[in-house]
Amino acid sequence: MSSAAVRDxxxxxxxxxxxxxxxxxxxxxxxxxxxxxxxxxxxxAHRFYTRSDVERLREVMRLxxxxxxxxxxxxxxxxxxxxxxxxxAEWQAHPDADRRRPILEEALAHLDAQLALLxxxxxxxxxxxxx
Amino acid sequence: MSSAAVRDxxxxxxxxxxxxxxxxxxxxxxxxxxxxxxxxxxxxAHRFYTRSDVERLREVMRLxxxxxxxxxxxxxxxxxxxxxxxxxAEWQAHPDADRRRPILEEALAHLDAQLALLxxxxxxxxxxxxx
DNA sequence: TTGCTCCTCACGTCACGTGAGGTGGC
DNA sequence: TTGCTCCTCACGTCACGTGAGGTGGC
Numbered sequence: 001m002s003s004a005a006v007r008d009x010x011x012x013x014x015x016x017x018x019x020x021x022x023x024x025x026x027x028x029x030x031x032x033x034x035x036x037x038x039x040x041x042x043x044x045a046h047r048f049y050t051r052s053d054v055e056r057l058r059e060v061m062r063l064x065x066x067x068x069x070x071x072x073x074x075x076x077x078x079x080x081x082x083x084x085x086x087x088x089a090e091w092q093a094h095p096d097a098d099r100r101r102p103i104l105e106e107a108l109a110h111l112d113a114q115l116a117l118l119x120x121x122x123x124x125x126x127x128x129x130x131x
Numbered sequence: 132m133s134s135a136a137v138r139d140x141x142x143x144x145x146x147x148x149x150x151x152x153x154x155x156x157x158x159x160x161x162x163x164x165x166x167x168x169x170x171x172x173x174x175x176a177h178r179f180y181t182r183s184d185v186e187r188l189r190e191v192m193r194l195x196x197x198x199x200x201x202x203x204x205x206x207x208x209x210x211x212x213x214x215x216x217x218x219x220a221e222w223q224a225h226p227d228a229d230r231r232r233p234i235l236e237e238a239l240a241h242l243d244a245q246l247a248l249l250x251x252x253x254x255x256x257x258x259x260x261x262x
Numbered sequence: 263t264t265g266c267t268c269c270t271c272a273c274g275t276c277a278c279g280t281g282a283g284g285t286g287g288c
Numbered sequence: 289t290t291g292c293t294c295c296t297c298a299c300g301t302c303a304c305g306t307g308a309g310g311t312g313g314c
Contacts, residue, residue: 013293023294028278044285044295071277144267154268159304175269175311202303269311275304285295 009048019058026057034060034075067121077117080110140179150189157188165191165206198252208248211241 012023029035030047035057038047064074087107094100143154160166161178166188169178195205218238225231 011293022279024278024280027295032277046286046294142267153305155304155306158269163303177268177312265314267311267313269309271308272306273308274306277302279301280299282297282299283295285293287293288291 008050010050010054012047012049015049015054015057018054019061021061029057029060029071032071032075034071034078067118068125069117069121073117073121077114080114083107084110139181141181141185143178143180146180146185146188149185150192152192160188160191160202163202163206165202165209198249199256200248200252204248204252208245211245214238215241 010018012026016023016026026035027047030037035053041047060074060078063069063077064071067074069077084107087103087110091100091103091107094103141149143157147154147157157166161168166184172178191205191209194200194208195202198205200208215238218234218241222231222234222238225234
């Protein structure tokens with residue numbers, strides 16, 4: 001067993017095979033900012049991934065297929081999702097109502113943005129359905 | 132009511148709206164030979180369509196979405212389908228077994244080609260599913 | 263006549279595919 | 289050392305989108 005496998009560090013080819021796509025697609029998603037850039041990787045060095053990276057990519061691709069959304073829209077959707085997760089953590093860390101209120105408001109703003117995008121998308125899908 | 136409507140001659144915009152696509156897409160499909168070129172249309176003249184053209188386009192788009200196949204593959208699939216329909220008509224016109232045999236053999240060849248493509252396609256879909 | 267839809271180039275775009283040429287870890 | 293997978297350009301491709309500039313039918 002390789003040391004990479006021991007450290008649960010998958011290589012790009014492993015990830016591609018695991019989610020049923022190509023290495024090019026994964027690099028492209030990283031390039032446009034849909035996947036994280038792998039902080040601190042030296043130029044030319046190999047990319048490494050964890051199992052949770054695989055889960056995340058799988059989820060991203062599932063969303064893409066289900067919604068038929070562009071990668072740019074998908075990106076804003078995923079970013080809003082991440083922002084909400086961060087706010088949720090912050091919320092947990094602050095039991096006092098005064099500090100919770102602004103956190104809640106920001107989270108709701110993200111939700112609104114997501115819902116707006118999804119509503120637009122649903123309308124488009126309904127139009128095709130009726131067509 | 133327009134004279135075109137009276138003659139059941141739809142214009143490209145009507146067709147696009149009816150099937151939920153754009154005029155550009157319809158022209159593109161014609162360009163690559165996925166839709167017929169409208170025999171005898173003068174250069175620069177308007178394209179006209181019938182309701183059966185709309186049905187055909189709708190079916191083509193349904194197949195494309197369902198199979199997730201490239202337009203080139205879709206084209207061969209549709210062409211084989213048309214060839215089989217023509218052979219079916221020929222079969223009906225010839226009740227004698229001697230003339231029917233070669234017709235049947237040709238039709239089966241088309242079917243084989245279609246099935247081969249669909250099997251390849253299914254394997255690809257299964258791989259994604261397992262991924 | 264005014265609008266609208268249509269026409270044909272032709273270049274742009276999105277989401278990757280596909281080599282070329284080279285480096286790095288089992 | 290040999291293979292395999294990885295890396296970065298960078299150009300190609302597929303399926304259209306998007307003007308530009310012009311013509312044609314209610």
